[in-house]
Amino acid sequence: MGKWLLPESLADILPAEARRIEELRRLLLDLYRTYGYELVMPPLVEYLDSLLSASGGDMDLHTFKLVDQMSGRSLGIRADMTPQVTRIDAHLLNRAGTTRLCYCGSVLHTLPRGLWATREPLQIGAELYGHAGPEADIEVLQLALESVRRAGVADYRIDLSHLDVVRALLETDPAAAARADEIFNLLREKDVPGLAALGPDLAPATTQALQVLPTLYGDLDVLEKARAVLPALPRISQALDMLAALAKALPGVDIGIDLADVRSFNYHTGVVFAVYCGGWPNAVVRGGRYDDVGRVFGRARPATGFSLDLRELAGLLAPATASSAVRAPWGLEPDLAQAVRALRAAGQIVVQILPGHEHDQQEFVCDRELVLRNGAWRVEPLASAEPAARPSPSTAI
Known part of the structure; x- marks a missing residue:
């Protein structure tokens, strides 16, 4: 092997691309500041228990681990900056009211998170702490979409979901709750036959609802279809009402509904969303609500936010032209x-x-x-x- 070769899914950033990425970084951080978001810079490496405790375990397989030669404790190279920002809000700033924080830095993944994805994303994002109402979700959604627009991407779509739909089904069926991890994995794969195979162990109403969830994908009409085919549980009705309110607050935006989007179910607690752009197979922006994650740092807080990879976003734009x-x-x-x-x-x-x-x-x-x-x-x-x-x-x- 030549000494110039890099590990798989890692790459150098050459001058034209680096300049485009840096311009995007400055553009978006300045945008977030106009919304009142303050910049924080957490370290690249932390104690492993701190990095993973706020992620519900979802980041464990994606985190590089090493031993600290000074303390002997296990360290992790961050795979996501959101838990670090949550720690800063809960433990260091400790403000009584709302707190808006933004960040930008490299993260490292043990495996690429999607087709063509790098293992070293340059993550940028914004988080809003301290407000449990829909106003916070709307602000974060608006800011996420404005990030894509300011970057110059015109062809985009946002998919909305709400994890309370699935959690309401599990609450009413102890047998389903006992197999929650398996059910969430099947829903993420939209594996209808796999969900049907659970039938003998679950209540008939639960099995029927789980099988229909992967089909509840499409435009806003899906919400009315969901009301007709899902059990009339208060928590499900409230979740569907919330999604309808969010869609109403985003006029002129191409909005989709995907009620089987249950990614990060151990981490997110309510509304989740993903922004997709033409020409790229992965979600460019991901976000959602993750209330009370700060509890592991000594202070539970309502929280919602989003993040994206600047390298992916830059790759969606026209090639950078030479500067005069x-x-x-x-x-x-x-x-x-x-x-x-x-x-x-x-x-x-x-x-x-x-x-x-x-x-x-x-x-x-x-x-x-x-x-x-x-x-x-x-x-x-x-x-x-x-x-x-x-x-x-x-x-x-």
Whole structure:
């Protein structure tokens, strides 16, 4: 094997893609700040029991583990930043009212989470703590969709679900509750024959409802169909009402309903959602409500939020175009150095050409050049610039 090879599902990020990802990071963090979300930066590695305790065990198989040479305790490389942010809200900030936090950083997965997925996502997200009402869910949904729109993705759809639909069925059937993990796995696979095979052990009404859940997928009409075919349990009715209210708060958005979406059932507690974009097989954004997860850190709080992978999001956009730049000669003359500093202070990209590299190709398209005219450095159009690059007018420095 060549020393340049990387492990499977890991990749370097090259200049054009790195620039696009960094621009997205700045764009989205600035967006979240306008909504009142404060940036936090948790560490890459934590004690394993802290990382996994707030995830309901769902992240155990996805977390790289190692031993701390200082304490002898087991450490984990974070596979998700949400439990860390929950710890910060519950234990460090300890605020009485609502708290809005956002974050961005690399996470590491033992296995890729989907087709074409990387094992090192650059996760960015926002979490809202302290409010149990639907207003918090609506704000988080709106912010998640605005994230996709601001990035420049026009073709997207959001799927909504509510875990109380399934939990209500399990509450009424002790035999089903005893096999909850198996049932949730079958629902995630939409395995109707597997659900039917549970029939002899469960109440007939439970078996019938579980078999119909995978078919309750589609547009908003699914909600009315669900009311007709599912048991008339108060918790189910409240969940369907909640989904209808959320859909009403998102006018003009392509909304789907998937009542068999029970991912992270040990973690999420209510509404869950996923945003899908054309051209990508995996959900680009995932989120939902996870009330009381902070209990393991000493403080139970209502909580809802979302996260996405900036690398996936950047991959949905058109290839990054080369940036226009000013070509300048190399030199240490004070007037040349001052001219270059002034251009860079104004936000211009200035590439000083090193001796012997006048024709090297770079990421930047030099469509202007800094030239000395009549004792003053001036920016002029570069005759050999790419035709698509629009030159700036001549400017004296």
